[in-house]
Amino acid sequence: MxxxxxxxxxxxxxxxxxxxxxxxxxxxxxxxxxxxxxxxxxxxxxxxxxxxxxxxxxxxxxxxxxxxxxxxxxxxxxxxxxxxxxxxxxxxxxxxxxxxxxxxxxxxxxxxxxxxxxxxxxxxxxxxxxxxxxxxxxxxxxxxxxxxxxxxxxxxxxxxxxxxxxxxxxxxxxxxxxxxxxxxxxxxxxxxxxxxxxxxxxxxxxxxxxxxxxxxxxxxxxxxxxxxxxxxxxxxxxxxxxxxxxxxxxxxxxxxLLEDNATMVRDQIGRAYANLRFAHVMTSKEALNQLSLMRLGMDCGLIPEWSDESLELLLMEIQPAHLQLLAKETLSPEQRDVVRAELLRTKLKSVPEPDMPSDSDGTWDATSPSGDETR
Missing domain, CATH: 3.30.590.10 (Glutamine synthetase/guanido kinase, catalytic domain)
Structure with missing residues (x-):
């Protein structure tokens, strides 16, 4: 082989x-x-x-x-x-x-x-x-x-x-x-x-x-x-x-966490999804931690299961050496951050948006009387 x-x-x-x-x-x-x-x-x-x-x-x-x-x-x-x-x-x-x-x-x-x-x-x-x-x-x-x-x-x-x-x-x-x-x-x-x-x-x-x-x-x-x-x-x-x-x-x-800090969990998972789907610069450490949160979202049912790609495989593909093989050239850390973000946008484009419960299920509502609309 x-x-x-x-x-x-x-x-x-x-x-x-x-x-x-x-x-x-x-x-x-x-x-x-x-x-x-x-x-x-x-x-x-x-x-x-x-x-x-x-x-x-x-x-x-x-x-x-x-x-x-x-x-x-x-x-x-x-x-x-x-x-x-x-x-x-x-x-x-x-x-x-x-x-x-x-x-x-x-x-x-x-x-x-x-x-x-x-x-x-x-x-x-x-x-x-x-x-x-x-x-x-x-x-x-x-x-x-x-x-x-x-x-x-x-x-x-x-x-x-x-x-x-x-x-x-x-x-x-x-x-x-x-x-x-x-x-x-x-x-x-x-x-x-x-x-x-x-x-x-x-x-x-x-x-x-x-x-x-x-x-x-x-x-x-x-x-x-x-x-x-x-x-x-x-x-x-x-x-x-x-x-x-x-x-x-x-x-x-x-x-x-989902019982006591549901808003915090949903916020972190939502931010991870947005960053991975749309960011144009992504460090290795940030990508790994964001993929972890996306995996948590899938395991908790907040993001629909996605079968196009294994997140475990992505953890390897975004590593420095894999990225340089993909690019077929030696890349600086800054260049790798750009290539990594592009790879993630491409691989994750078919991932459905997080299926977050409505505010009536306990999340903070900025339009409710208790919300601070000036923040």
Whole structure:
């Protein structure tokens, strides 16, 4: 599969909106860290050692049935923008994009499976599925991992489990994470409590692009931090319980906002709709946050459901590297803001106007005796 083909077809998780849990869960991800027992780990390996490990690993990965007609490329053969596009699609990490020497990535056609070779570890195996489906993602990646283990000798210790470059990944070597859309908790100023509660029980809460990234578009990744001393199933079950509780809190927060601050919610959703439909300059941060509010409007029934485009896909298409590929040239930040606004106007032109309740349903009426007509 060519790079252009990869870009032409969006990942399954980007178009799986109908599988989201009540508009809260966007995607579920399982990632495994693995190393070969008789090769120097990538972080300490010299260039020729990294190439030797790559030459051993790549054929085994490409031969997987799941990778039939997939995308396989060494990172040093991709441009800086191409690598950034893969980061924006969550197919490689920022760390791998910045250290391409002796590195490669193999991706299946649906982009539900990507395997990074010579990132921090020899193998970073990742599966992303739409909606709240950690069990399905784990079963899938476990089959892939078992197939690779028959061909490659993993570094494993009976006491410490799978050996990894970073001690925090020892044991299962597994990170399970769920991407959540939490505008209700953000707007009601409860998100801080949720993050603190997750941290207290050994979970990490990060932004849209994982560790070190900002939580934009009201999107948060919740994942396990401990990988040693627990089985894979135990980790998944504990994370599932927390996610289920977070979903309930988010839906309750949305309901309360609509009961207590309906005018504020409708105003923000209406402004987001207007900005996205008609603005001619739009920064990345502003676009992400406005799309989040539009998604909230659809989930709450204030904007009719729209089937022409996935909002999850738009979150990727408005990122800097995707915009520059679209324009087929390097763009300054100011130019990207103009191209981004044009793209949003085009993509969202068929979105129906918000279906807001009338003022008799509780919104402020400037023509009523209680309204201040001089404001």
């Amino acid at each position: 060519r790079f252009s083909t990869l870009l032409k077809y969006p990942a399954d998780w980007m178009t799986g909106g109908q599988q989201r849990s009540n508009g809260v869960v966007v995607s579920s991800r399982i990632r495994l860290a693995r190393n070969l027992c008789d090769e120097v780990f990538p972080s300490w390996a010299k260039p020729d050692q990294r190439m030797h490990a790559l030459d051993r690993i790549l054929p085994a990965v490409e031969a997987l049935p799941e990778m039939e007609r997939g995308f396989s490329k060494s990172l040093d053969s991709l441009s800086a923008i191409d690598k950034r596009v893969l980061v924006e699609r969550h197919l490689i990490s920022r760390e791998q994009a910045g250290n391409a020497n002796g590195s490669a990535v193999v991706i299946n056609r649906s982009q539900s499976l990507s395997i990074m070779i010579n990132e921090e570890d020899h193998l970073r195996i990742q599966a992303i599925f739409p909606g709240f489906d950690l069990e399905k993602a784990y079963d899938f990646i476990d089959r892939v991992d078992s197939s690779l283990e028959q061909e490659l000798d993993y570094a494993f210790d009976t006491k410490y489990g799978y050996l990894t470059s970073c001690p925090s990944n020892l044991g299962t070597g597994m990170r399970a994470s769920v991407m959540l859309h939490l505008p209700g908790l953000v707007l009601s100023h409860q998100i801080g409590k949720v993050i603190a509660a997750a941290n207290r029980i050994g979970l990490a809460v990060r932004g849209i692009f994982g560790e070190g990234s900002e939580a934009q578009a009201n999107l948060f990744q919740v994942s396990n931090q401990r990988t040693l001393g627990e089985s894979e199933r135990d980790i998944i079950e504990r994370l599932q319980r927390v996610i289920e509780r977070t979903i309930r809190h988010e839906l309750a927060a949305r309901e309360k």
